[in-house]
Amino acid sequence: MAVLVVADHDNSAIVPIVLNTVTAAAAIDADVHVLVAGHNAGAAAEAAGKIAGVAKVLHVDGAAYEHQLAEALAPVVVAHAGNYSHILFPSNTTGKNVAPRVAALLDVAQISDIVEVVSGDTFVRPIYAGNAMATVQSTDSVKVITVRGTAFAAAEAEGGSAAVESVDGAEDPGLSSFIGQELTKSERPELTAARVIISGGRGMQSGENFEIIEKVADKLGAAVGASRAAVDAGYKPNDYQVGQTGKVVAPELYIAVGISGAIQHLAGMKDSKVIVAINKDEEAPIFSVADYGIVGDLFKLVPELDAELEKQDIKPR
């Protein structure tokens, strides 16, 4: 049976993590379909059809789906669920919001945040913020799954030519409505989607001092994060927090500046491909997970790093 990926989108474009979700879907079955439910979202549906490896796009149009609110979207997914053995969502805030509602309506378990497809019914997922990996087997007829984007390569956004089929939605229960949104205005990428992250800890000593980190971030196209200690000290708001109680990230490069490396922080970033630690205390636990450590005063080293990147003309990828 085919596998359905429920796409996250803004009605005009597909959110990048959907590409990773398609790769996870293809590891289960070659027949991958994508559901795009939105309002005037023809462009998003077409974009979904171009993703390499996608065989068919189901396009549902209706005002109720403009913001992909769970109450309206879940019944649509349920209405089409009968044709699929697996229903995959990206493990971002949209997928995490909708998927469990779908699972409950189908009376099946959900498998959250998978990082590996072992077989059609067996998956690996992190528990305890990645301090342990659980291999779980589902006995349900339909598997509802959310996919950790950083664990799967992105499918090519171009190259596919799947047909876009308009299909029916479902009755809108009218339980929720969108009022507004306040998206962080930043030229920088969002933490959980960033290829490079540079985070500051208590060693930064103030919020203003994050400026030196931000300069480096701009040279690398990096997102800026903070440890819980830095957040608790009021240097940065909570949505910057990387750690067990904040965001769990796994970028290609994570640069920890003035972060000692408390368990709770390590839990949120230790799956990063390459970790760099800059800290004045050579005994700091962060060095035990860092691929490259440099001991010294961050107020000297970080501007030096900035200058070196400038000198070598390093640009964001």
Place this chain on the structure above:
Amino acid sequence: MKLLVAVKRVIDYNVKVRVKGDETGVETANVKMSMNPFDEIAVEEAVRLLEAGTATEVVAVSMGVQQCQETIRTALAMGCDRGIHVKTDDELQPLAVAKLLAKIVEQESPDAVILGKQAIDDDSNQTGQMLAGLLGWSQGTFASEIVLQDGKANVTREVDGGLQTIAITLPAVVTTDLRLNEPRYASLPNIMKAKKKEIAEMTPDELGVDIAPRLTTLKVTEPPKREGGIKVETVAELVDKLKNEAGVI
């Protein structure tokens, strides 16, 4: 307005979790257990609504082994009025918890259920959304602000790119994110008072819910260990390594 809060007993967030040698799970013997941090935020929010006069009663529910009553006592010490303990030694997965909560909602008829967005043990992030689905209620997940009005609530949600505000009709399920509030510590007099508060006990059987797990855990393993790295002396060396050895910049 009556509120229900759900609280889970988990390994304390400061404990370094260790995988058991036989790969059946993680070590829980002699490990400090606490209320799931996101559930503490849920309790705090409910108690604030009680103190503000918006809510008239707050009931704290927990499920699992006998010791879950300690977690309920913590909620009572923070200001909840009474507790409900669904007692079982069997494994409870999110769908089963949601079904049990749905039964308790039938009995208690709250106007809203508030719970943490995720438990820091299994990291599922499912129970609230599942409960809303089972009840046919609206859901305000990952909340950083809740404004209750007549028959509806405006919930500001932490989404990937920032904040989103939605209006949901009551009754509703709300799940809490970190920025919603700063949970209080229970004072000694309140801890003493909480000992006298009522905790009703029931079982999944009495609630008529099949809690059989749908997922079988085949094994629990250590995550791939990181190789100990190297120290570099200069920033130039660091940039060289990142560029030419690691190839990440």
